[in-house]
Amino acid sequence: MSIRDNAWQMASALSNKEISAVELANQHYEQINAVDKDVHAFLYLDKEGALAQAQEVDKKRASGEKLSPLAGVPLALKDVMTQKDVPTTCGSKILENWRPPYDSTVVTKLKEAGVIILGKTNMDEFAMGSSTENSAYGPTHNPWDLTRIPGGSGGGSSASLAAFEAPLAIGTDTGGSIRQPAAVTGTVGVKPTYGGVSRYGLVAFSSSLDQAGPCARTVLDAALLHQVIAGFDPKDSTSINQVVPDVVAAAKKLDIKGMKIGVVKQLAGEGYQKGVENKFNEAIAELVKLGAEIIEVSCPNFEYALAAYYLIAPSECSSNLARFDSIRFGLRVGDDGVKSAEEVMNLSRQAGFGREVKRRIILGTYALSSGYYDAYYGSAQKVRTLIKQDFDNAFAKCDVLVSPTAPTTAFKIGEKSNDPLAMYLNDIATIPVNMAGIGGMSLPCGLAEEDKLPVGFQIMSPAMKDDRMYLVGGALEAALLAKWGKPILDFAPKLAGSK
Amino acid sequence: MSLNYDRALEIYEPTLGLEVHVELNTNSKMFCGCATEFGAQPNTQTCPVCLGLPGSLPVVNERAIESTILIGLALNCSIAPFSRFARKNYFYPDMPKNFQTSQYDEPICVNGFLDVEVETDDGNEIFRVEIERVHMEEDTGKSLHVGGATGRIHGADYSLLDYNRAGIPLVEIVTKIVPNTGKYAPAVARGYVAALRDILRSLKVSDVKMEQGSLRCDVNLSLSKKGSGELGTRSETKNVNSLRSVERAVTGEIIRHANRLQSGEKIVQETRHFLEESGQTRPGRSKEQAEDYRYFPEPDLVPVVPDAKWIEELRNSLPEKPAERRKRLQQAWSVPDKEMSAMVNAELLDTVEQTVLLGADPTKARSWWLGEISRIANDKSVAPTELITVKDVAQIIELIAKGELTDKLARQVVEGVIAKEGEPSEVIAKRGLKVVSDDSELMKAIEAAIAATPETAQKVRDGNIPAAGALIGAVMKSTGGQADAARVRELLLKHLGQ
Structure with missing residues (x-):
């Protein structure tokens, strides 16, 4: 039993009583102590809470109680999900030291399943960014190369997996925040169908796009976690009241003979790194070998996805973030007994929000203003409908669609931080999935020749057909593992102090 | 020279518009399960949702939708097969999310009417008030501004916030413009609110207590020169809290507008506050600095799509008007x-x-x-x-x-x-308040009364029947009012041979 094992292996060691949940949690805390000073994946460690939880699981197991498959397996939680009494900052100064009085539904489900929550992971402030550089608490470093970004916004979650600080993590994905970090860290990340996982307790960035999902080192591990957190929640009106597709069975099936896989013409070419395209094409070749039929499909409206996204997401965020007014919770600045409530609110928001957050609030406020609404927000919603139609047309011809997850491998910290537009382009291939509310997965498909950094392969499936991406992802992963002879993370340089 | 009400109406024609906010009497709030009881200890009826804590999400109260549809049906509205909530964005300390979840361009009920009976010089007359829309929204919390002279936020030493009211279901009922009411405008306004209140009460959807704020009225009024056919600039008097005040607010605004117009001044489009003591209004915030509410469809809620069969069931369940x-x-x-x-x-x-x-x-x-x-x-x-x-x-x-x-x-x-x-x-x-119905006891009292004033008794015997009154009075007095006066009269007259 090693912390480099997969979550399902840890689960079986726990269930065979080869290791206790407390021991397993402690091993991970040791690894965190050893490497997180360099990686900075975590913002907060809830060791006391996690060990108490682990003890509880061990006690139940000892008494012969039937436990859920992942009981006792540790997990890293993105700091955008509320966990009762545990600080939840969203990577922002404005929520520094805020301890929510309630659990998000995802956390409730994790606790019920006995999954041990080690701590909260770093992220771009309010999930706005593609590099984790926008965290008010400093960037996370990519375990493959500490001078590079781990992706974002959920860089902390994915880096914790790649650094073996946790075998499982929760991310949230508004425009690629699960998938792009997975791609650049050589891990797996899944954005389920919108409404597939409850958003209750997920601090909203853009309500109509946000979706929590599983992050792991293998497709099967992601499926096991998906099964725990998915399902209808009466507390979230937008959650879907349908049976969750059996993603675990799909991940285990490994047979994709005769499946029709569409390659999206628009998600390639200009802007895509050579090594990314090569690894993507090699993965396509593997899929052909597995008996899948490859079809080229055209989604002409994807061209407008990024522009539309940067109207819808900021618009919703300008409204969602209005509640951070220093009155009921969070940072309060300038409350000297003389200044008015309005002045204190302005000073607090000025001090509490970072540049990117302010940029998007201003953008969204403008886009929703009277006289501009139709031209901006209204048009963006129309684009959204067109993107959905593109997907509908494509899915009429194929079972899943595929593309590179991100146009490039991990770039250097600081390289794009003064160029928002270059930063936004990182999500060009992931955003259409959020706009249409469908499912998307990223799994590693190799290392780019030019920089020896991981490349992500994206699989997109129709709404509530999440099992399809697990089916294709599981089969591709197995084929690539056979080809490489060892898991991709074994190619990564060893971190100082790591086991 | 200032114009009085009658003079004002010789020159100008008033146009009304009324917006009524009604707090529904559902057991739980509009978007969460918190209790809605009036007068509870501050901030005891709250949860992450109605406090707008990060991560919380609203869920629509089905009962509130049902109540709103009932109101719409009772006001002869069409019920929209598809309606949506929208966010009305503005900052205010007692509004937890700094946006109000409301309905904007897709309300649940539209195009109704309410007939209002008003006493006129020619007897009772019906004025038809057309309803533009009925929509759902949530109430805000309550601020209490402490210190300062006015009890308003400006000049207060500090403010206390109570979020118990935040998220209470509100229904807003908006009329179309109400033209041609002439001098009866105040009576029509009052009659409309009264009739609306009766309907809401009969539907049992609200306490409709104006004094507690569960029914609040905003009065819009404008004047146009008679025969000009042009609508004037309106003022909006907020939160008028009794039927009498509605009437007074309209009267007061007619006089104020007329005098301004007459002296060549412009009416400023603004909200105004009604002053109970004087019946006048004072300016609130001017619409020129009005906020841009940046409405957009509430992404946390799905559209309201009521089943047609359900609407018919509700229609059939409406009480007598x-x-x-x-x-x-x-x-x-x-x-x-x-x-x-x-x-x-x-x-x-x-x-x-x-x-x-x-x-x-x-x-x-x-x-x-x-x-x-x-x-x-x-x-x-x-x-x-x-x-x-x-x-x-x-x-x-x-x-x-x-x-x-x-x-x-x-x-x-x-x-x-x-x-x-x-x-x-x-x-x-x-x-011991029983009527003395025992005749023998009454007879004793009658005889005692006759014995006390024999002259009076004689008058009665002689045919002066009204004189019996004094004797009856005496009997009633001696029995402490417990005798049946009619029976006493009967026995007395018989006894005196009449």
Whole structure:
């Protein structure tokens, strides 16, 4: 039993009583102590809470109680999900030291399943960014190369997996925040169908796009976690009241003979790194070998996805973030007994929000203003409908669609931080999935020749057909593992102090 | 020279618009499960959702939708097969999310009307008030500004916030412009709010207590020069809190507008506050600095798509229309217009009807509730129904009818019941208020009265019947009012050979 094992292996060691949940949690805390000073994946460690939880699981197991498959397996939680009494900052100064009085539904489900929550992971402030550089608490470093970004916004979650600080993590994905970090860290990340996982307790960035999902080192591990957190929640009106597709069975099936896989013409070419395209094409070749039929499909409206996204997401965020007014919770600045409530609110928001957050609030406020609404927000919603139609047309011809997850491998910290537009382009291939509310997965498909950094392969499936991406992802992963002879993370340089 | 009301209306034609906010009486809030009870300790009826804590999400209260549809149907509206919530974005300390979840361009009910009966110089006349929309939204919290002279946020030392009200379901009912009401504009406005209140009460969807703010009215008013056919600039007087104030606000604004216009000044489009003491309004915030609410569809909620069958079920469940019910009862009880209005205005129509349903005579029931009981209630500043039950009143009326109580005795019984001495029978027993119905006892008292004033008795014997009054009075006095005066008269006259 090693912390480099997969979550399902840890689960079986726990269930065979080869290791206790407390021991397993402690091993991970040791690894965190050893490497997180360099990686900075975590913002907060809830060791006391996690060990108490682990003890509880061990006690139940000892008494012969039937436990859920992942009981006792540790997990890293993105700091955008509320966990009762545990600080939840969203990577922002404005929520520094805020301890929510309630659990998000995802956390409730994790606790019920006995999954041990080690701590909260770093992220771009309010999930706005593609590099984790926008965290008010400093960037996370990519375990493959500490001078590079781990992706974002959920860089902390994915880096914790790649650094073996946790075998499982929760991310949230508004425009690629699960998938792009997975791609650049050589891990797996899944954005389920919108409404597939409850958003209750997920601090909203853009309500109509946000979706929590599983992050792991293998497709099967992601499926096991998906099964725990998915399902209808009466507390979230937008959650879907349908049976969750059996993603675990799909991940285990490994047979994709005769499946029709569409390659999206628009998600390639200009802007895509050579090594990314090569690894993507090699993965396509593997899929052909597995008996899948490859079809080229055209989604002409994807061209407008990024522009539309940067109207819808900021618009919703300008409204969602209005509640951070220093009155009921969070940072309060300038409350000297003389200044008015309005002045204190302005000073607090000025001090509490970072540049990117302010940029998007201003953008969204403008886009929703009277006289501009139709031209901006209204048009963006129309684009959204067109993107959905593109997907509908494509899915009429194929079972899943595929593309590179991100146009490039991990770039250097600081390289794009003064160029928002270059930063936004990182999500060009992931955003259409959020706009249409469908499912998307990223799994590693190799290392780019030019920089020896991981490349992500994206699989997109129709709404509530999440099992399809697990089916294709599981089969591709197995084929690539056979080809490489060892898991991709074994190619990564060893971190100082790591086991 | 300033214009008075009558002069103003010789020159100008008023146009009304009324916006009424109604708090629904659902057990839980609009988007969460918190209780809605009025007057609870501050901030005890809150949760992450109505406090707008990060990560919380709203879920629509089905009961609130049902109530709103009922209101729409009762106001002859069409119910939209698809409607949506929208966010109205603005910052205010007592609004937890700094946006109000409301309905904007896709309300749930549209295009209705309400007929309002108003007393005019030519008798009662019906004014049809057209309804533009009925929509759902959530209430804000409440601010209490402490210190400073005005109780307003400016100049206050500090402010206290109570979020118990935040998220209480509100329904907003907006009229189309109401033209051609002339000098009856104040009466139409008042009549509209009163009729609306009756409908809401009959639907049992709201407490409709204006004094507690569960029904609040905004009055829009503009004047146009007669015959010009052009609408003037309007003012909006917010939160007018009684029927009388609605009427006064319209009157006051007509006079104010007319005088401004007459002296060549412009009307500023603004919100105004009604001042109870003077009946005047003072300016609030000007619409020129009005905020841009940046409405957009609420992404946390799915559209409201009520089932057509359900709407029909609700339509069939609508109670009798208050105006029709009133006509029916008025006829059945043969009550004159004026007294019917008195009953309605005193909010005692239901009570009187219930008393009648327990067997009481309608005239008696009305006079007890509106007379003696209302008088005592008025002295104590409570509602008549808080003092005594319908059942007790019905019983007392029955005892009078049977001759077991006189009106005078009955008043004492009412007094006893109100003093919590028990039910009418207990009060009668404790206070010994039974009518003396034993003839031999009455005869003794009659003989004593004759013996005391033989001259008067002789007058009666001689045929001067009205003189008997003094003797009857004496008998009533000696029996402490417990005798039945009619019976005394009968026995006395017989005894004196008349």
